Amino acid sequence: MTLKSYIVLAALMPLAFTACNSDHTSKKEKAAAQAASAAQQVYVPPGKLDEYYAILSGGQSGGVFVYGIPSCRFIKEIPIFEPRAGLGYANNPGSESYKRLAASGPMWGDTHHPVLSQTEGRYDGKWLWINDKANDRVAKIDLRTFEVAEIKMVPNIQGAHGLAAYLPSCKYVFVNGELETDAAGDSTDAGKYRSLIAFLDAQTLETKFQVSFIGNADIASSGKDGRFVFVTMYNTENAVTSEGMIERDRDAVGAIDVPLAEKALTEGKFSKINGVPVIESEKVPGVLTFIPVPKNPHGCNVTPDGKYVLASGKLSPTVTIIDAKTLKVVAEPEVGLGPLHTTFDGRGNAYTSLFVDSQIVKWNIDKAVAGKGDHILDRVDVHYNVGHTKAAGADTSHPSGDWLISLNKLSKGMFLPVGPGMPESQELVDISGEKMRVVAAFPSLPEPHDAVMIHRKVLENYFVQTYEVPPTATKFGEEKVVRNGNKVDVFMTCIRSKFVPETVEVHEGDQVTVHLTNVETVRDMTHGIAISKVGINLAVDPGQTAETTFTAGKPGTYWYYCTWFCSALHLEMRGRLLVKAAGEPLNEYIGPMAKQNTVAPTAKGNGYE
């Protein structure tokens, strides 16, 4: 190299650095611009409402979580199969919610698949159903109040897993027994095991009939025309070890002909197990058709137009596309490693979660059926190991095609570290354009399995903002203490900032039932009552009544106080439970304090405002 060339090189060096630097800066700027636009998409200013409710199953937390989309703000937990003292749910023996839950089974559950009711192929905003895999129950949530309306145990099955509503009528919800047993004979001989799919009255949750077969049933989806419902079956081997369950190269999607099953019922082609009519599939040809698919399929999803049912391959990198009428396999496109669930945008595209690849893959259904290999449209990384994925309205005939939730199994450093136990991770993906965009991630308690998204406009007309007070509820000014031997019923009201009565006297060992009615008439004015050292907390929303029963302990003073901060006099909102020794005279509650000191509330307001 000559001196001259050194000089030229030296002169060019800064230029090269600048070029590298500006390239670096433009990359940085691009990332910042992308982040800003994503932030704008999910930003919902204070006071403004989200577009969608995302209702996520709570898995082993036993309830469901409600988030706002697109802000990903956590709004509410609805406890279902597990008591939640803070909300006064099923934690007080003697309360209705406690009695209902205890009567249905254990005080804990494992919720997996939230299902929304539909009318004419659209969400109607009335009901949400959800399964409890651990204790074989199904619950119904009333979307007017976002509270549990019904819980029933499903007889004869174990591992109540896949759940779906029978479309288009929604007269049944059906639930798969994933874990095989001998329901008929209680035998422990695996050779006698069968699985059952249970059809429940969607309103009462009574099990109307079941279809039994050899193998198991995993995830469920309904055809749209009232004929078939579909389930994936990963253990057609009827094996009891994980090695055995993956032995066969092909397992199946099961198609149940519901009208044919109903006909079999009217013709008496069933046997009864624990009082439930059970149709043995072998005895009614056509009631259950096995459609072979690659081994150990998982997700089962009917396309919005009802044309196809898609079985996601799990151990096979494919999704099997089955004609929902002829039950013939029409295509088996490759999508990636570990496909678990598929959801839809209403524009003919499918979105499949890839557990192993940690990706959502977007592909076109018609192109896949045509089989030219050009069906993959886009892939996006999610963090990490996605299970279910669900786009807004994907279970209906009219998905909205704007948002998709990726429900990931591992968060691994996505959020601030909080010790070895890490939160669950969900991601919000914008699917409105050609390319998918992950725009937000949000944590949750363990462990959402599946989600449904419903537009707030659907629910707008159904909401109850304050409870309608039933005629039997204690009215303001009519509070009383009723004694019957050692049973004491306290009919109490609460309103800012007083419990009435403020003093209750009982004897040691009395069985005390408190019926607490919130007589507020404005929304969001929840009160609670905690009774010191008794372990009781109730919560009542305006217009609501809740009960609790307990045995009065040793003599003394037990203060009760309001647990929901309600007013400037919240701390003064308290009263005394006076427990006296047996035989000691009691001061009877002499009458409504309201009548003596205050003005009774009118429909529009009350004396304490």
Place this chain on the structure above:
Amino acid sequence: MSNQSLKRGLPIVMAGVAALLLLASLRLPLWHMRLEAPQYRDEEALKIAVFPNRYGGDMREISVLNQYIGVHVPRALPQFGWLPYLLASGAALGLAASLLNVRYRGGALGIACGVLAVGVIVAAGQAKFQMHNIGHKRDQRTVLAGVHDFTPPFLGTSKIAQFTVSSSFGLGAWLIGAAMTLQIGAAWASRKISTSSAPRPSSTRKSCCKESFETGQFAYQI
């Protein structure tokens, strides 16, 4: 110290350092494999290290993942049984050879190095065969369909299922390489001492080396 004694001492020092490096390599990884996937990123990438006598790294996690891919990873490699002895003997032989009379020293060092070289080549050959088996002798029952048979890269990077797999030599391998180079160097230096102490008539140092090389006397050093 005279120039002559420095020359005589140099091969011993070189063989000594080579022996130390070989002994150090017993405790160091010979070879690394790094597996990256979306959920195994950056510092959470999975790592396998192969030491002369054992595996190291995330073997348990790998075996868990193998339930999916059905990878055939032997519990132990046959090399683990003899590679440590080979390295230790290479060190001892080299050092002993450097202490021999200057006339035999070069040849003996060459033999020590040759033994090492043959051993290392056999070990690497076995490893290549084992790596082929990893991706081909898979458990067909647990196999995640759609993953085709594969051979992990011996050196370099390739894609296996959801993983980007990169392999490289470990510090131990580099130390063994350095030790062998030192032994060759020591042999070379010993030749120089023996030729300078008994110079052949009419041959310069340069032509001597050339001649020796051409006659194949140094072939074992290559």
